[in-house]
Amino acid sequence: xxxxxxxxxxxxxxxxxxxxxxxxxxxxxxxxxxxxxxxxxxxxxxxxxxxxxxxxxxxxxxxxxxxxxxxxxxxxxxxxxxxxxxxxxxxxxxxxxxxxxxxxxxxxxxxxxxxxxxxxxxxxxxxxxxxxxxxxxxxxxxxxxxxxxxxxxxxxxxxxxxxxxxxxxxxxxxxxxxxxxxxxxxxxxxxxxxxxxxxxxxxxxxxxxxxxxxxxxxxxxxxxxxxxxxxxxxxxxxxxxxxxxxxxxxxxxxxxxxxxxxxxxxxxxxxxxxxxxxxxxxxxxxxxxxxxxxxxxxxxxxxxxxxxxxxxxxxxxxxxxxxxxxxxxxxxxxxxxxxxxxxxxxxxxxxxxxxxxxxxxxxxxxxxxxxxxxxxxxxxxxxxxxxxxxxxxxxxxxxxxxxxxxxxxxxxxxxxxxxxxxxxxxxxxxxxxxxxxxxxxxxxxxxxxxxxxxxxxxxxxxxxxxxx
Amino acid sequence: xxxxxxxxxxxxxxxxxxxxxxxxxxxxxxxxxxxxxxxxxxxxxxxxxxxxxxxxxxxxxxxxxxxxxxxxxxxxxxxxxxxxxxxxxxxxxxxxxxxxxxxx
Numbered sequence: 073x074x075x076x077x078x079x080x081x082x083x084x085x086x087x088x089x090x091x092x093x094x095x096x097x098x099x100x101x102x103x104x105x106x107x108x109x110x111x112x113x114x115x116x117x118x119x120x121x122x123x124x125x126x127x128x129x130x131x132x133x134x135x136x137x138x139x140x141x142x143x144x145x146x147x148x149x150x151x152x153x154x155x156x157x158x159x160x161x162x163x164x165x166x167x168x169x170x171x172x173x174x175x176x177x178x179x180x181x182x183x184x185x186x187x188x189x190x191x192x193x194x195x196x197x198x199x200x201x202x203x204x205x206x207x208x209x210x211x212x213x214x215x216x217x218x219x220x221x222x223x224x225x226x227x228x229x230x231x232x233x234x235x236x237x238x239x240x241x242x243x244x245x246x247x248x249x250x251x252x253x254x255x256x257x258x259x260x261x262x263x264x265x266x267x268x269x270x271x272x273x274x275x276x277x278x279x280x281x282x283x284x285x286x287x288x289x290x291x292x293x294x295x296x297x298x299x300x301x302x303x304x305x306x307x308x309x310x311x312x313x314x315x316x317x318x319x320x321x322x323x324x325x326x327x328x329x330x331x332x333x334x335x336x337x338x339x340x341x342x343x344x345x346x347x348x349x350x351x352x353x354x355x356x357x358x359x360x361x362x363x364x365x366x367x368x369x370x371x372x373x374x375x376x377x378x379x380x381x382x383x384x385x386x387x388x389x390x391x392x393x394x395x396x397x398x399x400x401x402x403x404x405x406x407x408x409x410x411x412x413x414x415x416x417x418x419x420x421x422x423x424x425x426x427x428x429x430x431x432x433x434x435x436x437x438x439x440x441x442x443x444x445x446x447x448x449x450x451x452x453x454x455x456x457x458x459x460x461x462x463x464x465x466x467x468x469x470x471x472x473x474x475x476x477x478x479x480x481x482x483x484x485x486x487x488x489x490x491x492x493x494x495x496x497x498x499x500x501x502x503x504x505x506x507x508x509x510x511x512x513x514x515x516x517x518x519x520x521x522x523x524x525x526x527x528x529x530x531x532x533x534x535x536x537x538x539x540x
Numbered sequence: 541x542x543x544x545x546x547x548x549x550x551x552x553x554x555x556x557x558x559x560x561x562x563x564x565x566x567x568x569x570x571x572x573x574x575x576x577x578x579x580x581x582x583x584x585x586x587x588x589x590x591x592x593x594x595x596x597x598x599x600x601x602x603x604x605x606x607x608x609x610x611x612x613x614x615x616x617x618x619x620x621x622x623x624x625x626x627x628x629x630x631x632x633x634x635x636x637x638x639x640x641x642x643x644x
Contacts, residue, residue: 196605203612207619214623223627224639230620231573231636235564238580241609242557245584249591254601298642 078132081139084119084147085187091115092180099173108173109162112180116155119183123147135255138193145394145538146190146321149401153314154183156405156516160306160412163510166216167304175215182208182314189318193329195244195254198322199237202286205315206233213303213311225302232295233285240282247275247330256329264333276331276338280345283326286319289379290349293372297356300368305415308364309408312371317397320378324390327382335385342383347477350376354484358491363411364421366488367404370447373485374400380474381462389465391539396458398534399527403446403455406520410440413513417506426492428501436506437496439517446524448489449482454527549590557583570627570634574620581613 079086095112102108129140158179161167167175185208189201210233214226248254250271251262263272281292288296300308331338353373360366378400381392411421413436418425430437446453449460459482466475509517527534556579563576585606592602628634 196601196608199605200608200612203616207615210619210623214626217626218630220630221641223623223630224641226623227570227627227639228642230623231564231570231577234574234577234616234620235561235580238560238577238584241581241584242587245587245591248588248602248605249595252591252595252597254605302642 084123087119088184095177105172109176112176113158120151137191143191147187149317150186154179157306157310159512159516163513186318190321193256212307221302225299229299236282236285243275243278259330272334273337283319283323287316287375288372290352297365297368301365305412313401346376346379346383350481354481358488361423384465384469386469392461392465394538395461399454399458402520402523403443406443409516413509426495427499429496431501433506441493444489448486452528454524457531546594553583553586568635
């Protein structure tokens with residue numbers, strides 16, 4: 073489809089881009105920076121309303137932008153995650169300075185970048201999209217101007233990220249040389265006909281480095297705890313969910329279109345990496361004393377579970393990835409919403425701030441408990457559905473070892489999630505009671521609670537919509 | 541004019557990539573690490589251009605890719621140096637091993 077025809081299917085993205093520039097301009101003229109945030113939220117809602125499920129897959133802009141149900145799903149994930157993050161950010165005090173407006177504007181660019189990544193089916197677009205997301209993430213992580221931790225997190229993220237994407241780029245250049253094309257489909261066909269097994273294996277490994285960094289897959293997870301601890305809490309919430317989800321989207325597309333012929337080569341590698349990721353994440357999470365760092369390790373472990381679905385790579389496995397990502401979006405953003413609230417009220421992210429939370433702020437404690445139980449995969453919450461699908465996919469494809477290791481890991485995970493719940497409910501309160509959350513934060517909390525409960529209790533509604 | 545064989549260019553780019561990776565892993569100065577990363581990116585650029593000249597079905601795609609990569613490398617350098625500068629203002633250091641507030 074040529075550029076002019078494509079534009080009418082590209083309206084949500086155009087709204088986002090226009091909105092982002094408008095927000096930056098608006099930032100010059102308004103004193104009340106919260107207005108910019110509200111404007112950005114409005115743009116996101118508008119984009120979400122304008123996005124329609126495509127009836128059949130379309131290749132927009134001469135095949136540079138693939139619009140299908142897969143893209144649509146990740147478009148919704150990206151817009152929801154960005155919207156909730158904006159809600160969290162609007163109640164976040166450390167941001168209250170003259171740069172606040174730019175912060176909101178950058179999130180609209182981020183939403184646009186994430187959608188481009190989801191729709192990329194061309195090496196050039198994948199590289200551009202992934203770099204776009206990365207550059208914005210570096211800036212957002214280092215946004216707190218006078219906070220040394222935030223700056224340190226940004227520099228670590230920048231160095232790790234640039235090395236990993238440079239390695240991925242080298243893999244792409246080799247792939248281009250071997251197949252003579254940048255289109256994933258053409259690459260897949262060329263790799264099928266020619267006997268280029270060693271080269272395909274090398275290229276796959278290079279892709280795993282670049283995208284494994286984005287999804288915090290071991291052994292490329294080192295940056296995650298530091299960055300998640302140092303970044304402003306709303307940004308942490310965003311980074312644990314959206315770029316990770318989109319990393320999985322690209323990985324699925326690349327493996328599906330370009331390397332499907334070599335499943336025998338990369339599937340065992342992914343199985344090992346998946347086991348490594350969840351084990352490292354879970355074991356290290358047990359001894360954490362900072363809630364952000366704790367959730368960072370838990371999110372590494374969650375990436376391990378999602379990788380299970382990808383390692384299996386059956387139709388069921390891919391569906392499992394999508395469902396797990398949706399459940400993870402609700403649970404993790406919800407947990408971080410509570411962390412933002414408690415951090416705001418007590419000025420601390422250490423676990424000590426949570427002792428006796430049940431008597432100091434019953435609603436916050438109850439909500440955090442629901443989100444943690446969902447992350448642990450307890451029915452009838454959203455996380456259970458995701459775990460169920462992932463394990464079902466592994467067992468159905470006879471990846472029994474993977475399923476057993478996953479189960480053992482779930483038990484370890486349940487232990488440390490319950491540890492937080494024990495601190496909140498059984499330890500006596502030592503600090504004063506907390507105040508009421510801001511209105512935007514309340515909205516975010518209830519929206520995520522609704523998501524967790526709805527996905528857990530009425531799964532069929534979501535499953536039929538996601539899987540078509 | 542004698543054309544340089546493809547193999548030579550590939551070996552050159554591999555060497556450049558290895559030097560960049562080595563530098564990124566062992567350097568202590570953050571600016572040095574950023575420069576090493578530029579070397580890695582440029583090694584890929586050489587690959588892209590060489591392949592588009594010798595083997596590609598449509599040579600222009602590789603060249604366009606290389607142009608985009610150059611632009612992105614410039615953007616990444618701008619963002620990277622801005623963050624390094626902000627770090628220096630607060631911590632008065634650009635040595636990677638002296639930046640260790642965040643630890644497990």
